[in-house]
Amino acid sequence: MSRKLKNVLKKINKLVKEMNTFGLESSVPREERQHPWRQTHSKLEETTQIFGRDDDKEVVVKFLLDQQDQRRVHVLPIIGMGGLGKTTLAKMVYNDQGVQQHFQLKMWHCVSDNFDVMALLKSIIELAVSGRCDMPNTIELLQKKLEQVIDQRRFILVLDDVWNEDERKWEDVLKPLLCSVGGPGSVIVVTTRSQKVASIMQTLGPHKLACLSEQDSWKSIEESNISIMSEGKMKSCTS
Known part of the structure; x- marks a missing residue:
C-alpha cells in the first residue's frame, strides 16, 4: 500500500472520529438496532460500495x-x-x-x-x-x-x-x-x-x-468518503 493511500485512510479515520465527537449517530433507525430480526427476510442495506x-x-x-x-x-x-x-x-x-x-x-x-x-x-x-x-x-x-x-x-x-x-x-x-x-x-x-x-x-x-489493487482501493475510499460526508450533511440539516 502506497504512503499516499495510507495518509488518505488516516484522514478518513480522523473524519469518522470527529463525526462521533459531534454526535452524528448511525443512520440505522433505533427500532432496527433494537430489533435486528426486522430486516432478516429482506435484503440488507449495502452502506458502502467496495470495488474489485x-x-x-x-x-x-x-x-x-x-x-x-x-x-x-x-x-x-x-x-x-x-x-x-x-x-x-x-x-x-x-x-x-x-x-x-x-x-x-x-x-x-x-x-x-x-x-x-x-x-x-x-x-x-x-x-x-x-x-x-x-x-x-x-x-x-x-x-x-x-x-x-x-x-x-x-x-x-x-x-x-x-x-x-x-x-x-x-x-x-x-x-x-x-x-x-x-x-x-x-x-x-x-x-x-x-x-x-x-x-x-x-x-x-x-x-x-x-x-485490493491500488486503483480499486482508491475507488472504495472515494465512495466511503462521499457516504460519510453525505451522512454528516443530512444529520446537520435535520438537527
Missing part, C-alpha cells in the same frame, strides 16, 4: 448454490484482515438475486466478541421467526424450538465478525444444533479475521480475501 470484489462474489455465490444437493449443513468462512471488506462481500452475496431466490430462510447475525451460546441460539430463533424469543436458557428447549422454526427449510445464516477461538463452544454445542436442522443445501457463512476461527468452524475450505 465482483470476482469474489461470483465465486462465493456459485459455491453456495452448488451445495443444493448436500444433505449436511456446510460452513464456509470468509477470512481476511481488517478493512478488506469481508462484511461487505458477505452482504453482496446475501443480497444476490440468485441467493435470495435459492434460500427459503435468510438470516444475518453480527457476532463480534459476544459468542454467548444461549444468546446466539435465541438470536437465531428470533431471526427465523422475525420476533422475540423469551424462552428460558435451556439447551433442550432451545434445540426443540430451533428445529421447529427452521424445520426443513433451506437456509443461509451469516455469522458476521466471529472472534471465538474456543473450539468447545462450536464443536460441542452450536455445530451439533445448527448443522442438524434445515433442508438440503443449507449453509452457514462466517466472516472472520482469525485463521483459527476458520479452521474450527469450516466444513468447506475458506474463501480468503486478498488485498
Whole structure:
C-alpha cells in the first residue's frame, strides 16, 4: 500500500472520529438496532460500495448454490484482515438475486466478541421467526424450538465478525444444533479475521480475501468518503 493511500485512510479515520465527537449517530433507525430480526427476510442495506470484489462474489455465490444437493449443513468462512471488506462481500452475496431466490430462510447475525451460546441460539430463533424469543436458557428447549422454526427449510445464516477461538463452544454445542436442522443445501457463512476461527468452524475450505489493487482501493475510499460526508450533511440539516 502506497504512503499516499495510507495518509488518505488516516484522514478518513480522523473524519469518522470527529463525526462521533459531534454526535452524528448511525443512520440505522433505533427500532432496527433494537430489533435486528426486522430486516432478516429482506435484503440488507449495502452502506458502502467496495470495488474489485465482483470476482469474489461470483465465486462465493456459485459455491453456495452448488451445495443444493448436500444433505449436511456446510460452513464456509470468509477470512481476511481488517478493512478488506469481508462484511461487505458477505452482504453482496446475501443480497444476490440468485441467493435470495435459492434460500427459503435468510438470516444475518453480527457476532463480534459476544459468542454467548444461549444468546446466539435465541438470536437465531428470533431471526427465523422475525420476533422475540423469551424462552428460558435451556439447551433442550432451545434445540426443540430451533428445529421447529427452521424445520426443513433451506437456509443461509451469516455469522458476521466471529472472534471465538474456543473450539468447545462450536464443536460441542452450536455445530451439533445448527448443522442438524434445515433442508438440503443449507449453509452457514462466517466472516472472520482469525485463521483459527476458520479452521474450527469450516466444513468447506475458506474463501480468503486478498488485498485490493491500488486503483480499486482508491475507488472504495472515494465512495466511503462521499457516504460519510453525505451522512454528516443530512444529520446537520435535520438537527
